[in-house]
Amino acid sequence: MTTPATQVDDDLTAFVDASAALTGIDAELLRPQPVDAHGTAQTYLDTVRANDPAGLKVLLQLYRDNSAKLKPNEIAKLIMAHDSAVKLLGRSIIALWYLASWYQPAALVEPQMFAPFVTISVDAYTQSWIWRIAQSHPMGYSEWEFGYWTKGPRPLTDFIGEGKGL
Amino acid sequence: MSATTSYDVVIVGGGISGAMIAKRLGLQGKKVLIIEAGDDVPSNNNADFLGTFYLSQSKGVEVPYTPPVFDGDPTAVPQTLTDPKTMFAGRPTVFSLGPGAWNDPKQSYLLQQGPFAFGSTYERIAGGTTRHWLGSSFRFLPNDFRTNSEYGVAIDWPIGYDDLERWYGEAEHEIGVSANVQDQGYLGIRFGDGYTYPMPQIPNTLVDHAVDESVGNVPPFDDIALAVTNTPAGRNSIPYQDRRVCAGNTNCIPICPIQAKYDASVTLADAAQTGNVDRWCNTVATHVTVGADGNVSEIRYRTYSPDGSSPPSEEQSVSAHVYVIAAHAIETPKLLLLSTNGGRFPNGVANSSGKVGKYLMDHVMYLAWAQSAQPVYPYRGPLSTAGIESLRDGPFRRDHAAMRIEIGNDGWNWPISDPTTTALDFICGVNNSNTNDGKEALFGRELAVKLNGLLTKQFRLGYLIEQTPEDDCFVSVDATTQDPNKLDALGAPRPAITYNLSDYTKLGFVVARRTATAIFDAMGATEKTQFKTKDDYQPANPNRDGSVFEVTYLDADPQTNTPLHVVPAGTPGATTEYFNFFGAGHVVGTYRMGPDKSSSVVDKDSRSWDHPNLFLVGSGVFPTVATGNPTLTIAALALRAADAILHDLPVGSPAHAGP
Numbered sequence: 001m002t003t004p005a006t007q008v009d010d011d012l013t014a015f016v017d018a019s020a021a022l023t024g025i026d027a028e029l030l031r032p033q034p035v036d037a038h039g040t041a042q043t044y045l046d047t048v049r050a051n052d053p054a055g056l057k058v059l060l061q062l063y064r065d066n067s068a069k070l071k072p073n074e075i076a077k078l079i080m081a082h083d084s085a086v087k088l089l090g091r092s093i094i095a096l097w098y099l100a101s102w103y104q105p106a107a108l109v110e111p112q113m114f115a116p117f118v119t120i121s122v123d124a125y126t127q128s129w130i131w132r133i134a135q136s137h138p139m140g141y142s143e144w145e146f147g148y149w150t151k152g153p154r155p156l157t158d159f160i161g162e163g164k165g166l
Numbered sequence: 167m168s169a170t171t172s173y174d175v176v177i178v179g180g181g182i183s184g185a186m187i188a189k190r191l192g193l194q195g196k197k198v199l200i201i202e203a204g205d206d207v208p209s210n211n212n213a214d215f216l217g218t219f220y221l222s223q224s225k226g227v228e229v230p231y232t233p234p235v236f237d238g239d240p241t242a243v244p245q246t247l248t249d250p251k252t253m254f255a256g257r258p259t260v261f262s263l264g265p266g267a268w269n270d271p272k273q274s275y276l277l278q279q280g281p282f283a284f285g286s287t288y289e290r291i292a293g294g295t296t297r298h299w300l301g302s303s304f305r306f307l308p309n310d311f312r313t314n315s316e317y318g319v320a321i322d323w324p325i326g327y328d329d330l331e332r333w334y335g336e337a338e339h340e341i342g343v344s345a346n347v348q349d350q351g352y353l354g355i356r357f358g359d360g361y362t363y364p365m366p367q368i369p370n371t372l373v374d375h376a377v378d379e380s381v382g383n384v385p386p387f388d389d390i391a392l393a394v395t396n397t398p399a400g401r402n403s404i405p406y407q408d409r410r411v412c413a414g415n416t417n418c419i420p421i422c423p424i425q426a427k428y429d430a431s432v433t434l435a436d437a438a439q440t441g442n443v444d445r446w447c448n449t450v451a452t453h454v455t456v457g458a459d460g461n462v463s464e465i466r467y468r469t470y471s472p473d474g475s476s477p478p479s480e481e482q483s484v485s486a487h488v489y490v491i492a493a494h495a496i497e498t499p500k501l502l503l504l505s506t507n508g509g510r511f512p513n514g515v516a517n518s519s520g521k522v523g524k525y526l527m528d529h530v531m532y533l534a535w536a537q538s539a540q541p542v543y544p545y546r547g548p549l550s551t552a553g554i555e556s557l558r559d560g561p562f563r564r565d566h567a568a569m570r571i572e573i574g575n576d577g578w579n580w581p582i583s584d585p586t587t588t589a590l591d592f593i594c595g596v597n598n599s600n601t602n603d604g605k606e607a608l609f610g611r612e613l614a615v616k617l618n619g620l621l622t623k624q625f626r627l628g629y630l631i632e633q634t635p636e637d638d639c640f641v642s643v644d645a646t647t648q649d650p651n652k653l654d655a656l657g658a659p660r661p662a663i664t665y666n667l668s669d670y671t672k673l674g675f676v677v678a679r680r681t682a683t684a685i686f687d688a689m690g691a692t693e694k695t696q697f698k699t700k701d702d703y704q705p706a707n708p709n710r711d712g713s714v715f716e717v718t719y720l721d722a723d724p725q726t727n728t729p730l731h732v733v734p735a736g737t738p739g740a741t742t743e744y745f746n747f748f749g750a751g752h753v754v755g756t757y758r759m760g761p762d763k764s765s766s767v768v769d770k771d772s773r774s775w776d777h778p779n780l781f782l783v784g785s786g787v788f789p790t791v792a793t794g795n796p797t798l799t800i801a802a803l804a805l806r807a808a809d810a811i812l813h814d815l816p817v818g819s820p821a822h823a824g825p
Contacts, residue, residue, distance in 0.1 A: 022609050023609075023613070023614065024609070024611035024614035024615070025614065073611065080607075080609050094593050094613070095590065099586060099589060101223075103590075108590070108593070109594070110595075110596050111598075112598065113583065114583065115590065116243040116244050117223060119220065119221045119223065122217050125220040125221070130589050130617070130621075131545065133585075133617050134543075134617070135543060135618065135622060136544075136545035136546050137415075137545075137546075139225070139415070139417045139545065139576070140219060140415050140417035142414050142416070144413060145413060146403065146412055146413060147369055147414075148414055148546070149546040149548075149551075150369045150370070150371070150372075152372065152543060153543055156615070160614055163611045166610060166611050
C-alpha cells in the first residue's frame with residue numbers, strides 16, 4: 001500500500017537512517033531536505049513494506065532499539081549478523097538504493113550473474129547510487145556538460161557525503 | 167492486388183542509406199516514397215524509448231526499440247523473449263545468442279544454421295540501425311579497398327579510396343562528424359586541400375589518456391608501434407543540425423537521451439521537409455517484380471497494424487522509375503531471394519551471378535578487460551572516444567586479420583554487466599566479477615568505498631577483427647517452408663544464416679589476446695578477462711555456446727620465415743586456445759559490388775547488373791568488411807548512388823502523383 005503524500009510515514013525516519021547505515025551513504029542525502037523531489041525514500045520504504053512487511057518490522061525495530069546506544073554502523077552490523085531473513089532483507093535494501101531495483105531477499109543468498117530484479121521506476125533509475133559511488137552518473141542520465149570527462153570527478157565525499165554520522 | 171501511386175523513386179528501408187538518398191532526391195524535386203517495415207519515428211522521438219531502456223532489466227542494444235524484444239510487461243520477472251513468429255517486422259536480438267537460444271527458432275528471429283552463431287543484429291524501424299549505433303565514423307584505409315592486390319587476400323573493391331574521398335566528406339557533413347583532420351591522416355587516409363570536419367573532435371577521456379600514456383611501452387608488433395587516436399564521431403561537439411552538444415551520457419549504444427548522436431531519423435526529417443518524400447511505415451516489401459524489359463516494374467508490399475488490431479493488408483503494389491532496396495545486409499537479400507516472379511527468376515532477382523546472400527561478414531569482436539593501477543574514472547563521457555588504429559593495416563595482413571582496438575569508457579558494463587555484478591558480489595559475498603576472491607560480504611561505508619575503488623579502475627578494450635568473404639557464410643531463405651516457427655507474422659520465411667570463422671580471422675584473435683595482455687602489462691593494470699577453456703567448446707552439443715571457438719596454431723618463426731599459422735590439433739609444439747566472440751553489429755557483404763556481373767551483384771554505383779533501374783545500397787555491397795566501422799562508408803556509397811540515380815531520372819517534371 002502506498003502512503004498518501006500528505007501523511008507522514010512513521011517508519012520513514014528509521015528506514016532512512018537504517019538505509020544510511022547499510023549503504024554507507026549519508027542519511028541527509030537519502031532524505032533530501034526540505035523536500036524530496038523524487039520521493040525516493042518513501043517509494044523504497046513502500047516497496048520493502050509491500051514485499052517483506054514482517055522482515056521490515058524486525059529490521060526497523062532493531063534499529064530503533066539500538067539507535068540511542070550504538071553508532072549506525074554498529075547497528076548495521078547487528079542487522080547483517082541477525083537471522084538469515086533480516087540479513088537478506090538488509091542486502092535487498094542496499095541493492096534497492098544502489099541499483100534502484102528490487103531483488104527478492106531470497107534471491108540474494110548466492111546470486112548468479114544476471115539475477116532477476118525489477119527496476120522501481122524511470123525516476124528511481126536516474127537516482128541510483130551505484131553511479132555516484134563510481135563518481136559518475138547513471139548511464140543514459142548525465143546532468144553534466146560537454147567535456148566534463150576530460151577532468152577527474154569531484155571527491156567521493158561530494159557524491160555520498162562525509163560519512164561522519166555513520 | 168491493387169496498384170498505387172507512381173513515384174520517381176521507391177526506396178525500401180528507412181535507415182541511413184534510404185534516408186540520405188531520399189533527402190538528396192527530394193531536394194532535387196524528385197518524388198520519393200520510402201517503404202519502412204517497422205514503426206515510424208515517434209512523435210516524442212526518444213522519450214518513450216528512453217523510458218523502456220531505464221526500466222528494462224537488460225540494457226542490450228535493441229531493448230529501447232520496437233517491436234519489443236521481450237514479451238509483455240517490460241518489468242516482468244523473468245523476462246521472456248518475444249516469439250519471432252508473432253512479429254510482423256521481426257529482427258534479431260543479442261538476447262537470443264546464448265546457449266540453447268541462438269539456434270532455437272522460437273527465440274531467434276534468424277534461423278541460425280551454424281556452425282557458429284552470427285552475433286550481430288539490426289533494427290527494423292524508421293531510422294534503422296543507426297538508432298543504436300555508436301557513432302564511430304571511420305573512413306576506410308586505401309589498402310582496405312585492395313587487399314588482394316596488396317596482400318593476396320580476399321578481393322579488391324571495384325573502387326578505391328580516391329573514388330570515395332569526395333563522398334566521405336559529404337557523408338561526414340550529412341551525419342555531422344566531430345574530428346580533426348590532423349589526427350585522422352594515418353595509414354594512407356588523405357583529405358582534400360582545406361578540408362575540415364564539420365565539428366572539432368570530441369576530447370579524449372581519462373581512460374584514453376591512461377592507455378595513451380603507456381601504449382608506447384608496448385613492444386612493437388611486426389615493427390608496428392601502437393598509438394592511441396581520437397575517434398571520429400557522429401556526435402555533436404558543437405550545436406549542429408539543430409541538435410544539442412554531447413553531454414557524456416555514456417549511452418550512445420543503445421540510445422542517446424538528447425540525440426547529440428546522429429541517427430537517421432534526423433535525415434528522414436530533412437527528407438520530409440523537402441515536401442517531396444513520403445514515408446509509409448509498418449509497410450513490408452514482399453516482392454520485387456521484374457517486367458519484360460528486364461527493369462523492375464513494381465514493389466509489392468503488405469501493411470499491418472503494430473498492435474494487431476486489424477489484420478494485415480493483402481498484397482498491394484507501387485511503381486516508380488527507379489527502385490532502391492536499402493533494407494540492410496540480411497533483409498535485402500531475403501527480399502531479393504523471395505522475389506521469384508512466378509518462377510521466372512527461381513533464384514531471385516538481381517541474382518544472375520548467384521552471389522545474392524553470399525559472403526556475409528562482420529567485425530568479430532574480442533573483448534578484454536582490466537583493472538588499472540590508478541583510477542581512470544570510467545562510466546563518464548561518450549561510450550568510446552578513442553582507439554588504437556595501428557593494426558588496421560600492415561604486412562601481417564598476408565597472414566592474419568587486421569583489427570582496430572576500441573577503448574571503452576563504459577567500465578565493465580559490456581563484459582560483465584557492471585556496475586551491477588560487482589555491486590552484488592560485495593553485497594552478497596559472491597565472485598561473479600572475478601574481483602571478490604575472498605567472497606567478502608560488506609555493508610555500510612566499507613562497501614561504498616570498496617566499490618568506489620573497484621569501479622573507478624575499470625576499463626576494457628574491444629577488438630574489431632576483420633573477416634574475409636567466405637563461401638560458408640551466407641544468408642538464404644527457404645521459400646517453400648510451412649513451418650510456423652520459421653515464418654514471421656505475415657507468413658513470410660525468415661532469413662537463415664550459415665556462419666563460420668576462417669583461420670585468417672581466428673589468428674586475429676590470437677594476436678588480439680596477446681596485444682591486449684601486452685597493453686595491460688605496460689599500464690601496470692591487472693587483466694580480468696574471463697578466458698574460455700576446452701570445456702566451453704562443445705561443437706557436437708546442440709545446446710552449445712555458438713560463440714566459442716578453438717584454434718590451434720604455431721607461432722611465427724623468423725628463422726624459417728614462417729608466419730603465425732593454424733595447424734591441426736595435436737601438432738607438436740602447437741598451442742591451442744579458446745575464445746568467445748561477439749558481433750560488432752557490422753553486417754556486411756551479401757550483395758557485393760564488383761567489376762563484372764559474373765562475380766558480383768551490383769556495379770560500383772550500387773546498381774544491379776541485371777536490372778538497370780534497381781539499386782541495392784547499404785553494407786551489403788561491401789566486397790570486404792575492411793577495418794573501420796561501416797556506417798560512414800555506407801552513407802558515402804549511398805550518396806554516390808543517389809548521384810547515379812539523379813542522372814538516370816528523366817529531366818523535368820517529377821512523376822505524376824495520384825492514381
